[in-house]
Every structure is written in C-alpha cells, then in structure tokens.
Amino acid sequence: MREGFDSAATITMSAVEPPTPVRLDLSRHAVVRGHTVIPLSVREVEALALLAAEPGRVVRRSELTTAIWGDDPPSGARALDMVIRRIREKLGPGGDAIRSVRGAGFVLVSHPSLEVTARPA
Template sequence: MASKILIVEDEPDIVELLVYNLDQAGFKTEAVFNGADALDRVKVQAPDLVLLDLLLPEVDGLEVCRTLKRDPETASIPIIMLTAKGEAIDRIVGLELAADDYITKPFSPREVMLRIRAVLRHTLNAPRNKPLNQIQIDELKIDLDRHQVFSNGSVIDLTATEFKILSLFAHSPGRVFTRSILMDAVWGQEYYGIERTMDTHVSRLRRKLGQFGERIETVHGVGYRLKE
C-alpha cells in the first residue's frame, strides 16, 4: 500500500512540485496551505508522514510540530520540516527535539524522496507503543523526563551536556549533525566557544557509553552521527 504524505506548504509552486514528484514516486499525497488546516486534517485521517513548512499562516510549522508530537494519538507520525532559514534549523534541533528531519530550501525533488524514504524506513523499524518520554536503541534506554541513561539496566552517569548530545543523536539516528548545530542546541546561539570543545564532549560521551559509543561516528570535515 502506498504511503500517504500530507504536504503542509503555503507556496502553490512548491506544492505543485512536491505533489507531482511524490505521485510519480508512488506516494499518495494531500496538500493543505496553513497550519490550522494541517492539524484538522491529521485528526480526520492520519498520514504516514507530514512534510511541513516552517513559515505558515495562522499556525506556524513549529507549533504544528509541537502539537502533533505532544498528542499521544499523533506523536508517532514522522515529520520532515521544510525551511529556508538556517537559524530555524537550530531551533528545530535544539529546542524542539521533535521533527524527524529537515530539508532546507531550495531543495531538489530527489533529495525530498530520499529523505522521506529514509524517515519512513526508520519509522517502520522502530518499536511500537514505546513510552513517549523514553528512547530505546538496542541495549541503551534514554529516559528524557528523568535525564537518565541505562545500558542493560545499569545507569550511565552523564553530564547535562553529554545527555543533550546523546538525546540529539538518538532522536535522529543516521543524521549528520555539524559541530555548530550541536553547539547551538546544547549551549544556545549566544555561545561563542571553539568547535573543539564539542569534540571533547563527544569523546567523553563515547567512552562512557562503552561499546555503544562506537556507534557515534565522526563524519570528517562535517560533524557526527549515530550509526543506525
């Protein structure tokens, strides 16, 4: 059965481009042009994925994302954000920890297809009915409410910074995070430290996680990612 994609975008030309290419790729599509209609539409019939513009009339994309992720009935629906603002990426990653991926405008249709398929593949492989405040990856469990990490039932003692870094990786396995995005997410955009500081924190995190830490890969010249 074809996956259903809800496109939430207020620019008709972009909607037309996305609908055409997604339909050609075998997806079912539906489009709405503002955030309020998006929330209403998801309640009527939940899509398999939401392609969500950040800047929308009535209700902006960040609020749509927050609302969907806080509702247990819609929290598991994957969301890919569309944004033309570089600083908005940092807000999504650092403040919300909710969107499953983001795509920066202008984008190529091929990039959109690849991102959608990757997110859907990860969603299908993820365990169902997991607690919303926990992330389980193999032997590692991250309790977001208590700020605790467990490996095979044993507590791993992480600093607040290490916990934030691990949470970012765990929310988006396979995604590459630049050092600057990690720094903004952990310390805010007002922080002006050197990027090597982040390397030190990631190195310590790897050691504390033991064998699991080997899955945090260095992407040379770019940053880090958690291997899926």
C-alpha cells in the same frame, strides 16, 4: 595417522558473552548499561537528543554547538569533541554508534547493543 595427533582430541570453545545492552534513556538523563545507571550531564543529553532525533542524519558541528551552548558557544574549539568523547565513554560498547563525519559533524548509527528508549519532550 600422523605421530602426535590424537584422533580423540576435542576442541573446547569458550562461550563468548554478548555485549551488555546499553539503553539510552534521555527522559531520565541517563545511560543504563545492564543494571548500572550512568548519569548524563545536561550538555550530553542535549547532544544525544539531537543525534537521536534523526538517527542516520549527519548533524553539523554548528548545529550541535548551538543546541548545547545556545548563543554563548565555548571559546575552545575542542569543547564539542570533549562532550562527544564523554558520551562515547559512558555508552561503553555502544559508543561507536556515534560516528565522526570529517568536515561535517556527527551521526548516530544503528548499533546492536544500543537502544534509545525515550526522548525528552
């Protein structure tokens, strides 16, 4: 036996907590993370409703912009990116379920901690 090695030593592994499930409740205009309800703005709901309508489909930037602002799009080119950034922050660990598709738009992909529970009528 090598010097300094204790054959009776045990390895203790810390329990890794699973991520808090995130529920996207579009009918309530909210993200529910554990027991915390995080309200969504109207623009955030519009964007999420479009992305959640067909998960896995790339939604073009122009389609999202029209859904959010209608015929009066914002003058700033980064306004849509800011809406998506705020949504990702509110989703927490599920935020990376919204993926950027360079030159095209955004897509909502399956994520183990994200569940869409209701879609607005």
